[in-house]
Amino acid sequence: MILHILNRPPSSSLAYRDALAAMDATDRLLLIEDGVLGALTAQIRHFQAIEGRLFALREDLSARGLEGQCDASVQVIDVDGFVTLTEEADKTVSWF
Amino acid sequence: MILHILNRPPSSSLAYRDALAAMDATDRLLLIEDGVLGALTAQIRHFQAIEGRLFALREDLSARGLEGQCDASVQVIDVDGFVTLTEEADKTVSWF
Amino acid sequence: MRYGLLVEGAPYSSQASHSALRFASALVARGHRVESVFFYHDGVYNASRLAAPPQDEPHLYDAWRSLSAEHGTQLQVCIAAALRRGLLDAREADRHGKTGHSVESPFELTGLGQLIDLGREVDRLVTFAP
Amino acid sequence: MRYGLLVEGAPYSSQASHSALRFASALVARGHRVESVFFYHDGVYNASRLAAPPQDEPHLYDAWRSLSAEHGTQLQVCIAAALRRGLLDAREADRHGKTGHSVESPFELTGLGQLIDLGREVDRLVTFAP
Amino acid sequence: MSSTVDFSGDLLVILRHAPHGSSWLREGLDTALVAAAFGQTVSLLFQSDGVLALTKGQGAGPLGQKGTAATLDMLAMYDIESLYLDPEALERFGLGEQDLLLPAVALDAASLPRLIAGHRLVLTF
Amino acid sequence: MSSTVDFSGDLLVILRHAPHGSSWLREGLDTALVAAAFGQTVSLLFQSDGVLALTKGQGAGPLGQKGTAATLDMLAMYDIESLYLDPEALERFGLGEQDLLLPAVALDAASLPRLIAGHRLVLTF
Numbered sequence: 001m002i003l004h005i006l007n008r009p010p011s012s013s014l015a016y017r018d019a020l021a022a023m024d025a026t027d028r029l030l031l032i033e034d035g036v037l038g039a040l041t042a043q044i045r046h047f048q049a050i051e052g053r054l055f056a057l058r059e060d061l062s063a064r065g066l067e068g069q070c071d072a073s074v075q076v077i078d079v080d081g082f083v084t085l086t087e088e089a090d091k092t093v094s095w096f
Numbered sequence: 097m098i099l100h101i102l103n104r105p106p107s108s109s110l111a112y113r114d115a116l117a118a119m120d121a122t123d124r125l126l127l128i129e130d131g132v133l134g135a136l137t138a139q140i141r142h143f144q145a146i147e148g149r150l151f152a153l154r155e156d157l158s159a160r161g162l163e164g165q166c167d168a169s170v171q172v173i174d175v176d177g178f179v180t181l182t183e184e185a186d187k188t189v190s191w192f
Numbered sequence: 193m194r195y196g197l198l199v200e201g202a203p204y205s206s207q208a209s210h211s212a213l214r215f216a217s218a219l220v221a222r223g224h225r226v227e228s229v230f231f232y233h234d235g236v237y238n239a240s241r242l243a244a245p246p247q248d249e250p251h252l253y254d255a256w257r258s259l260s261a262e263h264g265t266q267l268q269v270c271i272a273a274a275l276r277r278g279l280l281d282a283r284e285a286d287r288h289g290k291t292g293h294s295v296e297s298p299f300e301l302t303g304l305g306q307l308i309d310l311g312r313e314v315d316r317l318v319t320f321a322p
Numbered sequence: 323m324r325y326g327l328l329v330e331g332a333p334y335s336s337q338a339s340h341s342a343l344r345f346a347s348a349l350v351a352r353g354h355r356v357e358s359v360f361f362y363h364d365g366v367y368n369a370s371r372l373a374a375p376p377q378d379e380p381h382l383y384d385a386w387r388s389l390s391a392e393h394g395t396q397l398q399v400c401i402a403a404a405l406r407r408g409l410l411d412a413r414e415a416d417r418h419g420k421t422g423h424s425v426e427s428p429f430e431l432t433g434l435g436q437l438i439d440l441g442r443e444v445d446r447l448v449t450f451a452p
Numbered sequence: 453m454s455s456t457v458d459f460s461g462d463l464l465v466i467l468r469h470a471p472h473g474s475s476w477l478r479e480g481l482d483t484a485l486v487a488a489a490f491g492q493t494v495s496l497l498f499q500s501d502g503v504l505a506l507t508k509g510q511g512a513g514p515l516g517q518k519g520t521a522a523t524l525d526m527l528a529m530y531d532i533e534s535l536y537l538d539p540e541a542l543e544r545f546g547l548g549e550q551d552l553l554l555p556a557v558a559l560d561a562a563s564l565p566r567l568i569a570g571h572r573l574v575l576t577f
Numbered sequence: 578m579s580s581t582v583d584f585s586g587d588l589l590v591i592l593r594h595a596p597h598g599s600s601w602l603r604e605g606l607d608t609a610l611v612a613a614a615f616g617q618t619v620s621l622l623f624q625s626d627g628v629l630a631l632t633k634g635q636g637a638g639p640l641g642q643k644g645t646a647a648t649l650d651m652l653a654m655y656d657i658e659s660l661y662l663d664p665e666a667l668e669r670f671g672l673g674e675q676d677l678l679l680p681a682v683a684l685d686a687a688s689l690p691r692l693i694a695g696h697r698l699v700l701t702f
Contacts, residue, residue, distance in 0.1 A: 002693060002694065005448070005449075007337075007338075007341075007451065007473070009470070009501060011110070011500065011501055011541075011544055011545070012109070012110050012111070012468075012500055012501050013108070013109060013110070014107070014108050014109070014110070014625075015108070015593075017625075018593060018624055018625050021624075021663070021686065021689055022591075022689055022690060022693055023690060024690035024691075024694065027690070032341060033336075033337045033338075033341060033472070033473045034337075034469075034470045034472070034473030034474070034501065037470060037501060037504065037545065040545050040546055041546055042543070042544060042545050042546030042547075043544070043545065043546075059344075059513070059514045060472070062509075062511060063471075063472050063510065063511050063512065063513045063514070063517070063519060064470065064471055064472055064504060064507065064510055065507045065508055065509030065510040065511070065521075066504075066507065066509075067509075068509070069545070069546060069547070079344055079345060079348040079514070080348055080351075080352065082345060082348065083345070083348050083349055083352050083354070086325075086446050086448060087323065087446075089446075090694075091446065091447075091697070091698065091699060092446060092447070092448050092449070093449075093591075093693060093699045093701060094448070094449035094450070094451055094701055095701060096451035096452065096701070098568060098569065101318070101319075103207075103208075103211075103321065103598070105595070105626060107625065107626055107666075107669055107670070108593075108625055108626050110500075111468075113500075114468060114499055114500050117499075117538070117561065117564055118466075118564055118565060118568055119565060120565035120566075120569065123565070128211060129206075129207045129208075129211060129597070129598045130207075130594075130595050130597070130598030130599070130626065133595060133626060133629065133670065136670050136671055137671055138668070138669060138670050138671030138672075139669070139670065139671075155214075155638070155639045156597070158634075158636060159596075159597050159635065159636050159637065159638045159639070159642070159644060160595065160596055160597055160629060160632065160635055161632045161633055161634030161635040161636070161646075162629075162632065162634075163634075164634070165670070165671060165672070175214055175215060175218040175639070176218055176221075176222065178215060178218065179215070179218050179219055179222050179224070182195075182316050182318060183193065183316075185316075186569075187316065187317075187572070187573065187574060188316060188317070188318050188319070189319075189466075189568060189574045189576060190318070190319035190320070190321055190576055191576060192321035192322065192576070198575070202332065202364055202367075202407070203406070203407070204406045204407060204600055205363065205364050205407075205599060205600050206598070206599050206600075207597060207598050207599065207638075207642075210638060210639070210640050210642060213640060214639050214640060232479065232483075233335065233475065233476070233479055234332055234335050234364070237332075237367065237407060237408065240407070240408030240424075241408070241420070242408035242409070242410050242415065242420050242422070242423070242424055243405075243406060243407065243408040244405040244406065244408070244410060244414070244418040244420070245405070245406040246406065248643065249406070249641070249642065249643060250640040250641050250642060253408075255640070272482065273479065275373075275374040275375070276333070276334045276373060276374065276375040276376065276379070277332070277333070277334060277335075277367060277370070277373065278367065278370030278371070278372035278373040278374070278383075278424065279372070280372050280374060284374070285372065288374040290371070290372050290374070292372070292421075292422035292423065292424075293372070293422065294370075294372055294408065294422075294424060303486070304482060304483055304486040305486050305489075305490050307483065307486075308463070308483075308486060308487045308490045308492060309490070311463065311572075311573040311575075312462075312492075312572075312573075317573060319575065319576070321576075322599075328700070334475055335474060335475050336473070336474050336475075337472060337473050337474065337513075337517075340513060340514070340515050340517060343515060344514050344515060362604065362608075363600065363601070363604055378518060379516070379517065379518060380515040380516050380517060385515070402607065403604065433611070434607060434608055434611040435611050435614075435615050437608065437611075438588070438608075438611060438612045438615045438617060439615070441588065441697075441698040441700075442587075442617075442698075447698060449700065449701070451701075452474075
């Protein structure tokens, strides 16, 4: 399993498209920084191909006041969860 | 007439969408830097709403080897033409 | 006409500085006056006197200085954006207890108010962003 | 595990430095070792000893130094990316005829080869981009 | 948007970036505040990801990064009262007026070019 | 893409940015060259706007900016011979193989994740 990390939102950048194309059926995607905008229910359609394997960093959601708008299908994790994801992954790939 | 300046390509950034939304029927759009990728025939559909008012900077096309791929509907100008566009415009607005 | 430029991209990282310099020389060649270049956001990094680019690449710092020397263009650097990024003139270095400085004349640290004044004074203000 | 971080965003301009620092402290809290942070692209601006951020904002330069002092993390700065951007240690300043320098220990100017070595040595290399 | 609204002013600052991820939003707001302090009439347009600057419940970042929500409170003090937003951007994030810290006028498609035309200087952040 | 192709290596550098507009492409290529000089087996993937790094006819910028086309010539000297590209990105710009300076293997959708899985380290630029 590879952990992909995306810090750009699909509302303004198409970087998510390249990240998704690079993922296989077991890889995971973590949304951080402005990337968490993609975790909102109104944006989640961009990530439907990887449902169940999409994560978002809680502190980046909450700094933006968006924790309540985060889609239920997204696994919201804190920074320790971020560490765990990197432990469990063979490697990480960052998209920006 | 207002001159809008865009330096991001529609192939990776959605900034062009905001620029187009800001333009009225007489405004012009100049593509510079990586923005000139939008002037290619294969990309020109993103700008069909402003046909005849779309410009691209020649030296940015040619540094990228793309002058031959530029769509015929785009007015290719050199840097003096850029100056002229700013003279003719009431003001400029940059999108990135 | 009187022009002002707003440069927001770091040198070498983005093409913004190159584009602004190129546009500035076309302006003066056409008889326009470039009153000032205002550096904001990562554009403030253009003001570092310590830049040492490879010899086969454009020396952007020197190019800004030439523009200023030959055409009287002011080179104004937003002080708030500059300080947090490590761009300090001798006075600010002293004020912040740092030995050494990274900004000197013809670049000058100045407030955002100068950008507002510039926008009011010139006929055209053109932004070059990263 | 042994981790390396690659930081490519300028401090304050993007969140990359904040995210990397935050992740680094979570790593060490969990007992991992952060061998090195490699600064590339605009990340090299993190190494400026002259940074003077407002007092009510995180002092990123000091935070990097603390990471290094407390956990032995190396702070490696790509020399090619640094020189053109005005990040010089005393030796490079001398070599380029500049008075004053902007980089000093624990930050060290080093070649890209160190990034390759880091990638080879550590169990995980995580990139924080702007 | 009624055509009787006055879209004129000295400076229009267009905010297109979200809080926290970059310094664009902060630098745009600072520009607006300084312009107002210099006696300019300033309007703000929240466009694209910039509409998120207006959401309730924003806080500091994990290292204590301040964010920009507090700066919004200062707009009224500086007499910056012409706040506009792109309703499409708001809808893109599933947000409505009830989610916003401050009221901003939703611009229809025809009004945005008029807003830009009505200001002497337009800066995008 | 035949499944017999060997997708393994030490380092995969993914190039996603166009020449001239930013330093990303140059910095990615420099990383690849240095890794190769250090004895690593290096593969390159040209993705998104990065496919434009491969187009013929590139030149210097108006201030004499070098661009990256000359660096491509050095790849073979450094034994970097595993070049891949995203065919969708190429098509997006209306480009074909005949427009390219160097041959690169067009990856199908299933092969891209395999390419990434096959390299110990993956860096994106």
